[in-house]
Amino acid sequence: SEREKQEQIEVQKEKQRELILQLKTQLDDLETFAYQEGSYDSLPQSVVMERQRMIINELIKKLDMDLSEDIATLSPEELRQRVDAAIAQIVNxxxxxxxxxxxxxTQIRDLEMFISFIQDEVGSSGNAEDGHCECAGRKDGSGSSKPNPRPSGNRVSPEDARKMRETGLHLMRRVLAVLQIFAVSQFGCAAGQVPRSLWQKDQANRDYSPLIRKLELAVERVRQLAVRHQREDHAVGSLDLQDIPLGGRDELTLAVRKELTIALRDLMAHGLYASSQGMSLVLAPIACLIPAFTASPQAMHPWELFVKYxxxxxxxxxxxxxxxKLSQSFALPVMGGAAVTPKQSLLTAIHTVLAEHDxxxxxxxxxxxxxxxLALNEQRLVSWVNLICKSGALVQSHYQPWSYMANTGFExxxxLxxxxSNLKFHLPVDLAVRQLKNIKDAF
Incomplete structure (x- = not known):
């Protein structure tokens, strides 16, 4: 009967589906075996399709596409249109x-041209007020020259020039204010603001605990060496600088220069960067859009921080x-008997180092x-470094928000x-230039 025929057809279809599934499984197993044995170069088809499916699913999530309907019911053109619409939402x-x-x-260029125009008008009015004018000489028959003054209609009185200047400045302030509001509302940035994304690239370098540990070990080693030298009465200051072995490269000097200074340098350099050059007032409202502000900040050496101070x-x-100068020439007290402040001694020390090394x-x-x-010799290392730490302008301009200096104040x-501070040192200050100075003196 008709019903029995229909049942037989369904049974045949089911057997065909099972056979197809079995053949696919055998084909996958065969491709996998051949790939593992090295006789088949490309990945098995099932693995390729699985990875393609994963990529497509990720793209669907990223593009926020609505594919709740069955993809099989959509034509290729409809699928293409949906993909284009999703991409347009990101690109547009x-x-x-x-x-x-x-x-x-374009508006900034127009503003600059307008400012230049105002300046030119003010300059021309100033020349007219002083009685100077550019005249073209024209000789008559007697050989004398007659000036051809500029038409009086082009001259601007000082009062008009002042009004034009005030009007132009007022207009410029209003336009800059509008640009500032527009930049903040549209792009989420303000004048002089550095995008926070710049500091997210150095997440791994934000941990300063190893630097603290390194400085602590260096301080302890220098302290032990200094105490031992004092106990043995063999401090570096008891010898003439020319008699120090290897040009002053004794154990204490090496520890100060190679360990303590390097550890202090690394800790002060944590989050230290060279601030970018300032920009004009006209470009300030869109500072976050300027390419110079999107580049990674350049590193800065801590010595440059002392020089800036x-x-x-x-x-x-x-x-x-x-x-x-006069006091030094006659060996008189420089400050007239008054105590030298840490700031004055630091400025003098930096000047001495620059004069000898530059x-x-x-x-x-x-x-x-x-x-x-030099700081250890004068027992002022803490006070000198503290002056740099308490200089708010330097810290705000050159230290990142997550730096050790900005977070802790270097306390x-x-x-450490x-x-x-209570130990006496007699370290050579000119060790890096002593041989060069000797060569210069020899010639």
Missing amino acids: PARVKEQLVEQLK YNAKNGQAFVESPAR PFKRSADSELKALVC GALN LSRL
Whole structure:
């Protein structure tokens, strides 16, 4: 009957499905065996399809595509349209931002041209007020020249020039304020703000505990050597500097220069970077969009931090003042009997190191070692480093928010360095340039 025929057909279809599944399984097993034996170069088809399925699923999640319907019911064209729409949701905002940036640049160029125009008008009015004008000489028959003054209609009175300047500045401030608000609302950045993504690249370097441990070991070793030298009455200061073996390379000097200074340098360099050059006021509202602000910050040597402090405090003018020069010439107290402050002694020490090492092009490491030796000799290492730590402008401008300096104020390191404050040192300061100076003196 018809029903029996239908049942037989269903049975045949079921057997065919089982046979197809069995053949697929055998084919997969055969491909896997051949691949494992090395006689088949490509991956088995089942593995390839599984990886392709994983990639497609990840793309669907990333593109936020709605494929709740059965894919089999969609035509290839409909699938293509859905993929294009999902990609457009990601790409179009980036293109819009690029167009906005171009528009901002165009407006900035227009502002700069307007400012230049105002400056030119003010300059021309100033020349007219002083009685100067550019005249073209024209000779008559007698050989004398007659000036051809500029038409009076182009001259601007000082009052009009002042009003134009005030109007232009007011307009520029308003436009900059609008640009600032626009940049903050659209791009989430403000003037001079460094994107936080810059600091996310150095996650592995944020742990400063090994640096603290390294400094602690160096301080302890220097302290033990200094105490032993004092007990044995063989301090470096009891010898003439020229008689020190190997140019002052005794065990204590090596420990200070090779271990203590290096450990202090590494800890001060934690999160230290060279701040980028400032930009004009016009470009400030879109600072986060400028390519220079998206590059990785450059590393900075701690010695440069001392030099910046020296320059910020006008160290050269202080050291080379006539009063100090005259006092030094007659071996008189420089400060008129008053106590020398840590700031004054630090500026003098930095000046001394720069004067001795810069002519011979010594490295920043050599200059920092000389400064540390000088600080230990004067028992001012803690106070000098503390001056740098308490300089808010330097810390904010050159230290990342997660740095040891910004987080702790360098308190732990200062406590470690204070263990050396009561010890007396007589370390050579010019060790890196002594031989070069001797060669120079010989010739």
